[in-house]
Amino acid sequence: MDYPLLVGIFPQVLLDGIILGFMYALIALGYTMVYGVLEFINFAHSEIFIVGAFVGVEILLSLKGAGLLETLPWPLVLVLILVAGMAGSAALAVSVERIAYRPLRAAPRLIPLISAIGVSFFLQDLIRLVESVWRNAFNLVYPTMDVLNERFELTSTLDVSVKSLVVIVAALLMLWALHAIVNRTKVGTAIRAVAEDQAAASLMGINVNRIISLTFLIGGAMGGAAGVLFGVQYGLINPYSGFIPGLKAFTAAVLGGIGNIPGAMVGGIVLGLLEAFAASYLSLLTGGAFGAEYKDIFAFSVLILILIFRPKGLLGEVVRERA
């Protein structure tokens, strides 16, 4: 076995895993927050996530078409696409809740779940339809901004590109902002109150419907930000790109303890790291017998093990107490 190689790539794989993990964490927040207040899984969240990426690429392409991409300062462009992606996804998430979930709120838990899966399929093909009519394209490529591809060589085996730094900084800011909103503001208190007991919260004068909409708004915005960062980092999106990351993020939410906001962050990072290490190291460690294609099997086997020993996830599930 080639030990210098194994050790040499370690920091780079760690970095790759952390970036992927932050992406999962941002998406996982949407699942976990909705689960926290409504106790159901919003399977349409993977499409809400990718819509953010599409909003981002559409803005970049129109800026490029207008010749502004090179002239505008790049941080401004980044902030612009992030904010627009967040707004687009948040608006979509709120309307999905209003149209497809709220009428079913009194129904048994399985009913909105089916509705969510339906919305997911609907949105996938709606994006496909719109993009094929509008751009006659299936795969959309994020226009490259050269600044973002510049790399800093930290050591001979570790380098980091500007866009990776952007992803990490943006994700950290977003997670910090969410934490502050949920724990330090009145609105956050209201969200937590609704999560704990809807009936009691409404008796305390909290408008439950508005708080639920707000939960979707925040979760959608996080998903949209993740979508834009996903596009910037990996460069290519198509209408079905959201599905697998969405599924992984859902897994991350369960791994961290569903309904638990810090849990989603921890779960995302753990899953990202597991995946990156499995993909990079499996073939090196097994002499090619198991390759990168086993990364998901490895990551999910670990997930099963963790859930066997900690059935409520790493940080524990948060569900309301029933009397």
Place this chain on the structure above:
Amino acid sequence: MSRYPVRLTAVLLAALALVALPAGSHLTAQGKGTIKIATQSPLSGGQAALGEGIKLGTQLAVEKFKGNLEKMGYKVELVPFDDQAKPDVGVANAKNIIADKDILVVIGHLNSGVAIPSSEVYKEVNLAMISPANTNPTITDRGYASVYRVCGRDDVQGVVGSEFAHATLKAKTAFVIHDKTTYGQGVAEFFKADAEKKGIKVLGFEGTEEKSNFDPIITPIKAKNPDLIYFGGIYEQAGPFFKQAREKGVKSKFLGPDGMDSSDLTKIGGKAVVGMHYTSVAGPVSVYPQAKQFAEDYKKKFGKNPEPFAAQAYDATAIAVKAIEATAKGGKAPTREAVTAAIRGVRHTGITGSVEFDAKGDPKKALYFVLQVVSDNPEKWGDNKEVKRLVIAAPSK
């Protein structure tokens, strides 16, 4: 039953009318019926660029060559199917195709992994499939009389690639990646086996279905720093991979099979793929002198340059029409069996060269190319430089 005698009679009458109508129209119209030519290729999804090329190439050929059959009194129609590059969709379409008795031949597919199970269905009814693009050896090695292709094979193409890597690129080490499909993994294995024989050290052989995040695969490759990376797969996956690899500072040369051969590769990969080489069984239209008119007609009619395999589909269709004409001579209605058998006898000099089939359905001699990407402008894909051209006979087993 007897409760609604009037309704029942009405329904029965209506049904009878429906059955009788087409039969009646046979008598009134002068025509002898309809001959349909089906295409199967991905018309939606990430590989639609190539799949649509196959459909449009066929369409052009049907319009150009249907004259004789129309004179004989047949209506000739094109029926395009979208296999979405998915085996299950291809097979479901195939079942619909064999149910339509007017379809006498299928031009398709793009993906070997779709063509193989679908052709099992065509074989049940002896329906001929002429493939413009499927290169996996299994396609014809099964020995089905109804399966033909007008292009080369991967057991040759993989070797053309490794020969080029060894002799021209002077690669000493290589890393091989594939997409885990019948086609991609197949050609990657042929490349690997022959590269090792030639003394190229293969540092790794990885399969992946990943479409967006190649980071964890690229990191070990970068550390191993191979002279060459070979991607056995299709452009929609290879494009982002090559792009991310260059962005991460991988300096290896890139090589791939004919799955790279679409202008979408540069659309996705941008500058990263400029200068890379790929082998192909279909050269750009510009290398075929007889295809000039075809390229002009195509551009005029559809407003874009022909994608690779459009010209092959055009030739495949011409062969199909010739075979149908041969069986329809003397006023007999052409049957699927007769057309399938007649194709073997067709000698066709088409726009991509002359085709004559061997006993397995492979062309007796096929062209192989090594091409180089010259520009990151997708419009200039057709200008890709021909580095090498080889005429190689199909291997006999």
